[in-house]
Amino acid sequence: MSEIVRVSTGIKELDEALEGGIPKGSWVVATGEPGTGKSILAMHFAYAGLRADDPVVYVTTEQEFRDVVVQARQLGMDFEKYSIYSLGWKKEPEAMPQIVVIDIFGLLKVARGLSEKAKEEAPEKARRYAALSVETLIEAITEAYDVLGLLEEGGRSPSRHVRLIIDSMSAFWVDKPVMARKYSYQLKIATHRDNVTALLTSQYAPTTGQAYGFGLEHIADGVIHLWMDEVETAKEVRRHLIIKKMRMTNHSRKAFNLEIEPGRGIVLRQT
Ligand SMILES: Nc1ncnc2c1ncn2[C@@H]1O[C@H](COP(=O)(O)OP(=O)(O)OP(=O)(O)O)[C@@H](O)[C@H]1O
Numbered sequence: 001m002s003e004i005v006r007v008s009t010g011i012k013e014l015d016e017a018l019e020g021g022i023p024k025g026s027w028v029v030a031t032g033e034p035g036t037g038k039s040i041l042a043m044h045f046a047y048a049g050l051r052a053d054d055p056v057v058y059v060t061t062e063q064e065f066r067d068v069v070v071q072a073r074q075l076g077m078d079f080e081k082y083s084i085y086s087l088g089w090k091k092e093p094e095a096m097p098q099i100v101v102i103d104i105f106g107l108l109k110v111a112r113g114l115s116e117k118a119k120e121e122a123p124e125k126a127r128r129y130a131a132l133s134v135e136t137l138i139e140a141i142t143e144a145y146d147v148l149g150l151l152e153e154g155g156r157s158p159s160r161h162v163r164l165i166i167d168s169m170s171a172f173w174v175d176k177p178v179m180a181r182k183y184s185y186q187l188k189i190a191t192h193r194d195n196v197t198a199l200l201t202s203q204y205a206p207t208t209g210q211a212y213g214f215g216l217e218h219i220a221d222g223v224i225h226l227w228m229d230e231v232e233t234a235k236e237v238r239r240h241l242i243i244k245k246m247r248m249t250n251h252s253r254k255a256f257n258l259e260i261e262p263g264r265g266i267v268l269r270q271t
């Protein structure tokens with residue numbers, strides 16, 4: 001039996017609760033209401049990748065990457081120590097970057113490229129690709145792998161281990177929630193590889209407790225759920241984290257208290 005390789009989440013207590021980390025090649029979803037810490041969890045996972053010398057692809061639909069860098073620095077993670085390339089930039093990458101960022105500008109650029117290509121190939125069937133579409137996202141991820149030097153001639157799957165972060169998936173079906181399940185499958189088929197450990201975030205509607213992208217949770221290899229106590233009753237922000245599922249892992253079944261501390265980021269304490 002081959003040994004399971006564990007990939008660090010960047011959070012010590014979480015790694016311990018996962019028998020060392022996320023199994024390499026897993027597709028993990030972090031779900032939760034606004035402000036529960038999903039984006040910060042994503043930053044930890046990306047930063048741990050850079051420290052471990054894994055190439056990183058970081059999709060951020062929520063914030064410009066500039067802002068991710070600023071917030072990460074407040075939490076003790078200095079992304080600027082590493083060479084960053086953004087797919088939205090006009091200039092070509094000079095050297096091989098360690099992390100490729102895909103923000104809304106990158107997605108717009110890729111969507112434009114896809115639309116132009118479709119027009120050239122079959123003008124009668126020309127169509128416009130939207131920036132926030134799963135097709136554009138898949139193409140952007142493939143381009144990012146290419147910039148990272150991970151694709152063999154003509155291939156679309158990375159030749160070595162890469163971390164993929166998508167924060168957040170909800171942006172891709174915000175105007176058509178009924179499509180969440182279909183889009184989730186499409187994305188999983190396109191990106192689930194032995195060499196890709198993925199962390200995707202998904203929003204919960206605070207009022208109904210319903211995930212906008214409930215399809216994701218069913219098809220994910222792992223679900224890490226974050227929530228906070230009802231603030232009007234608690235009269236403070238009390239956050240929690242629980243591992244709801246993780247394939248091939250005898251994970252902790254207990255919730256943690258989750259604090260976000262300046263200089264440290266997410267700190268978990270067993271309740
Ligand atoms: N420098 C900091 N020090 C302490 N806490 C911080 C700091 N920066 C952010 N936070 C806390 O983290 C929260 C934001 O967490 P995060 O962005 O990860 O939430 P999220 O789950 O991604 O929310 P959303 O669904 O809105 O994207 C802030 O509301 C704040 O409480």
Ligand SMILES: [Mg+2]
Binds near residue numbers: 038040062167
């Ligand atoms: Mg967020």
